[in-house]
Amino acid sequence: MTTRLSPLELMEKLVSFPTVSRDSNLPLVDWVEDYLTGHGIVCHRHYREDNEQAALFAHVGPEVEGGVILSGHTDVVPVDGQPWASDPFTVTERDGKYFGRGTCDMKGFDALALWALVEAKYQGVTRPLQIALSYDEEVGCVGAPPMIRAMQGPIPRASAVIVGEPSEMRAVTGHKGGIGIVTNIVGFEVHSSLMHTGVNAIMEAAKIIDWTNQVNAEEMAREPDELAAMFEPPWTLGHVGTIQGGTANNITAKDCRFTLGYRVVPSQSAEDWRDRYIAKLREVEAEMKKIRPEARIDFEQAFDVPGLVPEEDGAAEALARRLTGDNGTHVVSYGTEAGQFQAAGYSAVICGPGSIEQAHQPDEFISVAQFNAGHDFMKALLRELA
Numbered sequence: 001m002t003t004r005l006s007p008l009e010l011m012e013k014l015v016s017f018p019t020v021s022r023d024s025n026l027p028l029v030d031w032v033e034d035y036l037t038g039h040g041i042v043c044h045r046h047y048r049e050d051n052e053q054a055a056l057f058a059h060v061g062p063e064v065e066g067g068v069i070l071s072g073h074t075d076v077v078p079v080d081g082q083p084w085a086s087d088p089f090t091v092t093e094r095d096g097k098y099f100g101r102g103t104c105d106m107k108g109f110d111a112l113a114l115w116a117l118v119e120a121k122y123q124g125v126t127r128p129l130q131i132a133l134s135y136d137e138e139v140g141c142v143g144a145p146p147m148i149r150a151m152q153g154p155i156p157r158a159s160a161v162i163v164g165e166p167s168e169m170r171a172v173t174g175h176k177g178g179i180g181i182v183t184n185i186v187g188f189e190v191h192s193s194l195m196h197t198g199v200n201a202i203m204e205a206a207k208i209i210d211w212t213n214q215v216n217a218e219e220m221a222r223e224p225d226e227l228a229a230m231f232e233p234p235w236t237l238g239h240v241g242t243i244q245g246g247t248a249n250n251i252t253a254k255d256c257r258f259t260l261g262y263r264v265v266p267s268q269s270a271e272d273w274r275d276r277y278i279a280k281l282r283e284v285e286a287e288m289k290k291i292r293p294e295a296r297i298d299f300e301q302a303f304d305v306p307g308l309v310p311e312e313d314g315a316a317e318a319l320a321r322r323l324t325g326d327n328g329t330h331v332v333s334y335g336t337e338a339g340q341f342q343a344a345g346y347s348a349v350i351c352g353p354g355s356i357e358q359a360h361q362p363d364e365f366i367s368v369a370q371f372n373a374g375h376d377f378m379k380a381l382l383r384e385l386a
């Protein structure tokens with residue numbers, strides 16, 4: 001029989017695995033599975049296609065639907081080039097704070113969730129408690145959708161999801177969605193003295209990018225709707241983050257590649273924005289082909305994270321409010337897995353310890369007070385499910 005670890009001991013253990021998204025999370029998943037299995041909890045895994053990453057989910061309580069999922073991700077962002085005062089993969093307490101990569105985002109919550117699951121096993125619950133630990137969250141929230149699909153069947157379907165991203169234990173009910181597109185313009189090379197006979201991929205890209213600027217300006221001139229008005233900024237805006245292209249000063253550019261992302265307010269559809277963008281690509285491409293039929297524009301979707309829409313009488317929100325006493329209205333501007341659970345038909349809310357301001361930073365920390373508040377939340381949840 002395995003010893004029961006405290007939330008702090010669990011966090012120390014989880015942080016000790018350097019599960020940066022580019023590296024495998026399997027050593028952490030192996031350890032978690034051993035620990036839970038040692039307490040008589042059956043674990044399920046869902047592997048990424050290359051078997052380098054796995055999600056883990058588990059169920060405690062009666063074999064009935066309607067339980068609560070505690071959702072966290074196992075991956076963390078890199079520490080490369082960041083000045084840390086202590087080893088990022090060793091939890092170090094200083095000045096009322098636990099320092100370490102992932103303490104805030106979000107292995108602190110993962111540890112609390114594991115603690116609660118084992119306690120639920122021993123104390124007994126009449127309403128099920130589940131845990132869902134994903135991979136590849138930090139590279140665009142791509143690990144959760146296949147995990148959510150894999151959960152359908154092996155364990156009874158839960159009704160409410162608490163995503164423990166750092167919210168300082170406030171009940172956050174909305175976030176923007178995000179969609180990213182990589183555009184690759186294939187022009188036609190000629191000597192720049194004959195540019196009217198070629199297609200300059202960079203100058204064609206400039207047309208699309210400037211159109212994006214114009215659309216942004218139109219959006220910002222509009223009165224935001226009620227839901228959009230909760231966000232800062234209260235519009236969907238397009239943003240070009242990287243661009244490469246061209247060969248030489250005297251050659252019309254044959255290639256230009258850039259990445260464009262929209263952060264979409266939840267009252268609008270990311271698909272509509274994508275379709276509008278693609279229509280613009282086709283319009284520019286048609287003009288390019290008039291000069292050189294072999295010129296073209298390719299694109300691929302880089303990420304697609306649905307927004308979290310505030311629910312009317314949401315079960316997850318009501319639960320988080322009962323447990324925290326928080327009655328304020330909160331939305332955040334970062335994407336999470338909550339929108340993906342909601343898209344799969346669950347009621348979802350974000351509620352976790354720590355502040356997003358400390359996430360991804362050198363000397364990332366969670367305050368002892370926030371970690372303890374998360375512990376109190378889990379105790380209250382266990383009473384609720386008893």
Ligand SMILES: [Zn+2]
Binds near residue numbers: 073105106137165
């Ligand atoms: Zn996170």
